[in-house]
Amino acid sequence: xxxxxxxxxxxxxxxxxxxxxxxxxxxxxxxxxxxxxxxxxxxxxxxxxxxxxxxxxxxxxxxxxxxxxxxxxxxxxxxxxxxxxxxxxxxxxxxxxxxxxxxxxxxxxxxxxxxxxxxxxxxxxxxxxxxxxxxxxxxxxxxxxxxxxxxxxxxxxxxxxxxxxxxxxxxxxxxxxxxxxxxxxx
Numbered sequence: 001x002x003x004x005x006x007x008x009x010x011x012x013x014x015x016x017x018x019x020x021x022x023x024x025x026x027x028x029x030x031x032x033x034x035x036x037x038x039x040x041x042x043x044x045x046x047x048x049x050x051x052x053x054x055x056x057x058x059x060x061x062x063x064x065x066x067x068x069x070x071x072x073x074x075x076x077x078x079x080x081x082x083x084x085x086x087x088x089x090x091x092x093x094x095x096x097x098x099x100x101x102x103x104x105x106x107x108x109x110x111x112x113x114x115x116x117x118x119x120x121x122x123x124x125x126x127x128x129x130x131x132x133x134x135x136x137x138x139x140x141x142x143x144x145x146x147x148x149x150x151x152x153x154x155x156x157x158x159x160x161x162x163x164x165x166x167x168x169x170x171x172x173x174x175x176x177x178x179x180x181x182x183x184x185x186x
Contacts, residue, residue, distance in 0.1 A: 002064045006036040007054070009071025009095075010045055010106065011168065014038035018166030019177035023068065030186040032066065035059050039073070046109045050076050051083065061086050063126070066184065068092045070166060071140060072110045074130075081124040082117050091125045092183060095132055095165045098148045101139035118151045128154035129183055133162040137170045157183065 004027045008017045014036050015021075024034045039045060040053050054076065061067075065088040069077045074096025080086065098116070101107045122128070132145035142158050149156035159165060159179055166174045 002032045002066075003059050003061050004032040004034045004066040005058060005061070005068065006034060007067070007069040007073035007076060008036075008039060008042070009069075009073050009166075010042065012039065012042050012070070012073075018070070018172075018174045019180065020070075022176045023180060026181055026184075027066070027186070032186075033059070039076075044106060044109065045072055045076075047076060047079060047112060050110070051079050054080055055084060061088050063087055064089050066090045066092070067125075068094070068180070069096065070094045071096065071138075071164065072107070074098070075110045075112070075116075078116050078121050079112055081121045082112075084124075086124050088125050089127065090184070091128045092180060093128070093130045093145075094177070094180065095136055095138075095140045096130065096148075097138070097140040097144050099144060101144075103138065116148075116151075118148075122152050122154075128152050129157060130154055131157045131159055131165070131179060131183070133159045133165065135161055136164050137167065138164055140164060 027034050074093040130145045130149045132142045163172050
C-alpha cells in the first residue's frame with residue numbers, strides 16, 4: 001500500500017490540526033495509508049528529538065510515498081531527507097521556515113546548526129514543493145521559502161494572503177487546504 005506522512009508544526013496534534021484531517025481523508029480515498037503521529041515536545045520541539053522520533057517510528061517509505069509537513073515540521077522533513085536513506089515520490093512543505101524567525105528562539109531549536117545539504121535532500125525526493133504565503137504572521141513567508149526552493153530546484157507556490165495556513169494564535173482555523181490537494185496530483 002502507498003504511504004503518506006503528515007507531520008504537524010509547533011503546538012500541533014495527531015487528531016485535530018487544521019487541514020490535516022481533510023488531507024488524511026483525501027489521501028486515504030486515493031489509496032494511501034496515512035501516518036500522522038503526535039510529535040514529541042510539541043510546544044517547544046527540538047530537531048534532534050523530533051528527527052529521532054520520526055526515524056524510529058515512521059513506516060517504511062518508498063518511491064510512491066508522500067511526505068507533507070506544516071510550519072516547524074518543514075525543517076524536520078528536510079533534515080530527515082538529508083540524514084536518512086528515504087526515497088520518496090513527493091514532499092510538500094507548507095508555511096515552513098528555514099532560518100530563524102521572531103519567536104523567542106523556538107525556531108532555532110528546529111534548525112540544523114550547519115544548515116541543510118540541499119544536494120542530499122534533492123536526491124531523496126522526485127519532487128519537492130514549497131507553499132508559503134506573502135503575509136505569514138510568524139514570518140514563515142515567501143521570502144524564507146524562495147531561496148530554499150531555488151537551492152533545491154523545487155517548485156515554489158505562493159499562496160497569496162493565506163497567512164500561516166493554520167494557526168491557533170492568529171485565529172486561522174483552516175480546516176481545508178485546497179491548494180494542497182491540487183498540487184498532490186493524485
